Amino acid sequence: MSLQKDDDPGAAPARADALPGEVYATVQAGEDFQELRRRFRRFAFPMTAAFLGWYLLYVVLSGWARDFMGTELVGSINVALVFGLLQFVSTFLIAWLYSRHADNKTDPLAAKLRSELEEASHGS
Amino acid sequence: MDHEALAIILFLLFVAGTLVITVWASRNTRDAADFYAGGRSFSGVQNGMAIGGDYMSAASFLGIAGLIALYGYDGFLYSIGFLVAWLVALLLVAELMRNSGKYTMADVLAFRMSPRPVRTAAGVSTITVSIFYLLAQMVGAGALVALLFGFTSDFAKAATIVLVGVLMIVYVVVGGMKGTTWVQIVKAVLLMGGATLVTVLVLAKFGFNLSTLLRDAAEQSGKGGQFLEPGLRYATEAQGLAGKLDLISLGLALVLGTAGLPHILIRFYTVPTARDARKSVLWGIGIIGTFYLLTLVLGFGAAALVGSAEIAEANPAGNTAAPQLAQRVGELIFGDVGGTILLAIIAAVAFATILAVVAGLTLASSSSFAHDLYAHVIKRGQATEREEIRVARISAFVIGAVAIVLGIFAQRLNVAFLVALAFAVAASGNLPAILYSLFWKRFNTAGAVAAIYGGLGSAVLLVIFSPVVSGTEKALFTDVDFSWFPLENPGIVSIPFGFLCGWLGTVLSKEHNAQKYAEIEVRSLTGVGAEKATPH
Numbered sequence: 001m002s003l004q005k006d007d008d009p010g011a012a013p014a015r016a017d018a019l020p021g022e023v024y025a026t027v028q029a030g031e032d033f034q035e036l037r038r039r040f041r042r043f044a045f046p047m048t049a050a051f052l053g054w055y056l057l058y059v060v061l062s063g064w065a066r067d068f069m070g071t072e073l074v075g076s077i078n079v080a081l082v083f084g085l086l087q088f089v090s091t092f093l094i095a096w097l098y099s100r101h102a103d104n105k106t107d108p109l110a111a112k113l114r115s116e117l118e119e120a121s122h123g124s
Numbered sequence: 125m126d127h128e129a130l131a132i133i134l135f136l137l138f139v140a141g142t143l144v145i146t147v148w149a150s151r152n153t154r155d156a157a158d159f160y161a162g163g164r165s166f167s168g169v170q171n172g173m174a175i176g177g178d179y180m181s182a183a184s185f186l187g188i189a190g191l192i193a194l195y196g197y198d199g200f201l202y203s204i205g206f207l208v209a210w211l212v213a214l215l216l217v218a219e220l221m222r223n224s225g226k227y228t229m230a231d232v233l234a235f236r237m238s239p240r241p242v243r244t245a246a247g248v249s250t251i252t253v254s255i256f257y258l259l260a261q262m263v264g265a266g267a268l269v270a271l272l273f274g275f276t277s278d279f280a281k282a283a284t285i286v287l288v289g290v291l292m293i294v295y296v297v298v299g300g301m302k303g304t305t306w307v308q309i310v311k312a313v314l315l316m317g318g319a320t321l322v323t324v325l326v327l328a329k330f331g332f333n334l335s336t337l338l339r340d341a342a343e344q345s346g347k348g349g350q351f352l353e354p355g356l357r358y359a360t361e362a363q364g365l366a367g368k369l370d371l372i373s374l375g376l377a378l379v380l381g382t383a384g385l386p387h388i389l390i391r392f393y394t395v396p397t398a399r400d401a402r403k404s405v406l407w408g409i410g411i412i413g414t415f416y417l418l419t420l421v422l423g424f425g426a427a428a429l430v431g432s433a434e435i436a437e438a439n440p441a442g443n444t445a446a447p448q449l450a451q452r453v454g455e456l457i458f459g460d461v462g463g464t465i466l467l468a469i470i471a472a473v474a475f476a477t478i479l480a481v482v483a484g485l486t487l488a489s490s491s492s493f494a495h496d497l498y499a500h501v502i503k504r505g506q507a508t509e510r511e512e513i514r515v516a517r518i519s520a521f522v523i524g525a526v527a528i529v530l531g532i533f534a535q536r537l538n539v540a541f542l543v544a545l546a547f548a549v550a551a552s553g554n555l556p557a558i559l560y561s562l563f564w565k566r567f568n569t570a571g572a573v574a575a576i577y578g579g580l581g582s583a584v585l586l587v588i589f590s591p592v593v594s595g596t597e598k599a600l601f602t603d604v605d606f607s608w609f610p611l612e613n614p615g616i617v618s619i620p621f622g623f624l625c626g627w628l629g630t631v632l633s634k635e636h637n638a639q640k641y642a643e644i645e646v647r648s649l650t651g652v653g654a655e656k657a658t659p660h
Contacts, residue, residue: 019653024643036649044215052379055208059375062201062354063368070353075335076342080197080353087204088413094211095409102219102402110650117652 019121027117036109043101051094058083127451127464127471128273134472138314139291139479145306146299156509157658159300159516160227160491161393164657166305168400172407175391177308178484179206179382179408180315180415181257182264182477183543188416189449190442192423193435196341196351198358199423201371203416205378210412212555213383214405219398220562220648221389226655229389229554230496233561236640237569240501245576247496249553250386252580253546254489255527257387258482260542262288262531264443265478271444272471282532288479289528295483296490296520300513304483305394311480312411318473319418322446322466325453326425337421340428351427370611374544377615381547384554387488396657422446429453441540447471486527490520537600541592541612545583548615552622553579560626562648565641567630574629579622586614 027033061069062080069080153159166174184206191199225231230246265288266281275281295303330337338352345351358374359367382388392401426435426449438444447470454466494516499507507515556575560567586609587593595605611617647653 021639021643024646025639027646028642033646033649037645040649048212048215051208051211055204055379056372056375058204059201059372063359063371066353066355070349072349076338076352077335078352081200081338084197084200084204087208088417091208091211091409092413095214095406098215099402099406102399106649107399113646113650114652117646117650 019117023117023120027113032109032113036106036113039101039105039109043098043105047094047098051090054090055087058087127467130464130468131272131471131475134468135475138310138472138476142295142307142310142479145310146295146303149299149303149306153300153302155658156227156495156512157655158302159513160390160495161655162301162305164394164396164655166394166404168395168403169407170309171305171391171395171400171404173312173411174305174308174394175388175404175408176316176411176415177310177312177480178387178391179412180312180477181261181481181543182268182474183260183540184415185315185319185419185477186264186268186443186446186474187441187540188419189422189426190435190439190445191357192420193426193430193445193449194432194442195357196345196347196424196427197354198356200420201354201358201375202378203419205375206382207409207413207416209379209382210405210409212380213388214402214409216562217383217389217558218392218401218405221558222392222395222398222401223651223654224562224644224648225393227390227393227495228492229386229558230492230500232644233557233572234500235561235644236637237561237572238635240504242569242572243496243500245573246554246557247492247501249549249576249580250492250496251489251523252584253386253549253554254485254492255523255530256542256549257385257546258485258489258523258527259530259534260539260546261478261482261485262527263534263537263539265475265482266531266535267439267443268474268478271439272447272474278535281535285531285535286528288482289524289531291479292482292486293521293524295479296486296524297517301390301394301487304487307480307483311476314473314476316411316415316418318450318470319415319422322450322453322470323418323421323425325457325466326421326429326449329425329429329453329456334421337424337428341424343428345427345432347432366610369616370613373611373613373616376619377544377548377551377613380551380555380615380619382550384550384558385546386492386550386554387484389558390488390491393655398651398654419446422449425449425453429456447474482527486520486524489523490516493519493523538598539600541587541600544613545587548583548587548613548618549580551579551615552583552618553577555579555619556623556626560630561644564630565638566636567626568633568635568637570633570635571626571628571630575622575626578625578629579618582621583614583618586611586618590614 071079188199188202221232230243233242233246262285266285269284270276295307342351359371395401426445429452430448435442435445450470451463451467455463494512498515499512553576557572589607589609591607592612594601595607
């Protein structure tokens with residue numbers, strides 16, 4: 001039940017083809033949507049935890065493990081620099097993995113649900 | 125010709141070009157979607173470049189290169205936080221926000237909550253964050269003109285601030301989001317071009333051997349191997365545990381703040397679909413990442429070729445390291461004329477950078493004032509589109525004027541902490557509210573309001589009682605001491621506190637709207653009912 005006191009037309013614009021509110025609850029409970037949500041969250045949530053952890057590890061090592069970070073690897077290039085550059089590599093890599101995941105796993109399912117819903121709203 | 129005249133000519137060319145674009149954009153700005161969101165008709169690539177333009181501020185370009193030139197490795201810590209932060213925006217925010225919002229950050233929050241309190245809170249937070257950021261850029265502009273052109277009088281600085289302010293008001297009032305976006309794109313191209321040029325020349329000087337460059341930088345810095353390790357600027361041994369905690373606190377604000385910055389969030393509305401929003405963040409990550417790699421070379425290059433002592437002498441914060449390097453490397457390779465030309469190019473690029481960033485900030489805050497506070501809080505959703513755009517233009521003018529006045533008065537103050545504070549507020553107040561409303565079924569009005577005010581309030585209060593405002597020689601007020609919070613960065617306390625307030629506010633209130641959550645969840649993930657691009 002809606003407990004809202006006043007309507008907010010700015011957020012949810014009233015459209016001629018707007019769907020009645022109950023439709024969303026039905027879709028949300030449906031198998032396709034549950035699968036879409038699972039696919040999205042299964043990638044996004046653990047990956048967020050992973051890159052935040054990886055980044056915090058880098059910051060903590062920069063604060064507490066100075067000797068380790070200062071170890072020279074090749075010439076003047078030390079662990080700190082390589083670790084920092086690896087943060088760039090991991091960021092680019094995760095961005096690419098996510099885009100591939102979205103293209104292959106979530107976009108097609110989202111498009112299917114969207115066209116079904118749009119059809120339903122035109123039919124009603 | 126000297127470098128000052130050439131830099132002024134190049135800068136005027138930039139201004140003339142962007143003003144032409146702005147007037148052209150104004151002819152294609154008809155309705156609110158055009159003014160606030162550029163008609164949602166930019167491509168992913170264009171918006172990706174504009175994201176780069178909005179994000180790569182003078183603080184990034186001059187500030188980080190300067191930090192690296194003076195303190196070595198520690199400057200790099202900043203760039204990494206700024207870059208990794210984009211993954212939060214990519215994975216959790218950009219697409220869902222594009223699908224469920226319309227013009228401002230508050231649209232997403234107000235979707236399933238009582239709109240007036242939530243929009244008031246989001247509007248207050250948006251305007252606060254933007255003004256902090258804006259002020260830092262304006263004061264930076266005043267300082268920059270002194271450094272680059274030798275205009276050291278207060279009048280020259282004030283005149284620069286007024287010029288920057290007037291131009292940014294024109295971009296926003298006349299061009300709206302369309303004009304502003306094109307200004308960002310042009311600026312991003314110029315900044316990347318200028319930074320790449322200098323980087324390639326520096327690398328060429330060292331035979332494209334990074335190790336030699338680093339070795340020379342360490343030698344010239346006078347700090348030896350330590351220059352290439354963390355610990356000269358942040359968490360120095362002298363600062364002890366507080367310094368280390370401060371480093372983590374800063375890191376948290378940098379990595380979590382980006383996805384809560386209002387001027388970044390409204391960028392996601394300028395593209396036709398969520399897929400384009402994703403694409404634009406991917407391009408943004410590519411551009412921003414490349415840029416920070418370039419600043420690494422610029423910073424160490426400046427240390428190696430100009431020397432830390434000479435840089436610190438020109439500006440204690442190192443803000444002129446990049447222009448000084450441009451001049452030096454130009455002289456070394458092409459002779460005096462080359463040095464003059466390169467310095468002029470980099471000086472003009474730095475100005476273009478400031479101008480574009482302040483325009484983005486002014487647009488974000490005036491949009492939020494008109495759309496959230498005026499149209500929905502004051503007029504309760506009864507304002508027409510024409511009225512709303514008119515108010516947005518007036519508020520851009522007012523916010524610009526306020527920024528000019530504050531900028532002039534703050535000229536002599538050390539306001540560098542304001543950028544970090546803007547990130548801390550965004551991470552502590554805005555991010556919890558956004559994430560909870562996208563992912564937490566139970567979240568409600570009380571939670572959203574508590575998260576925003578709790579995060580905003582705690583971040584600002586902790587900074588007021590921190591060593592950056594009083595009690596130290598470098599503080600805002602040097603002759604009083606009311607500091608009791610030991611860290612310069614509030615994030616380590618205020619971010620968890622913002623999330624806690626959001627949770628507590630939610631569970632203490634009975635309000636709960638399952639049907640609206642179903643709607644926002646289905647809409648945000650599938651894109652059904654999302655705002656469409658305008659067809660002209």
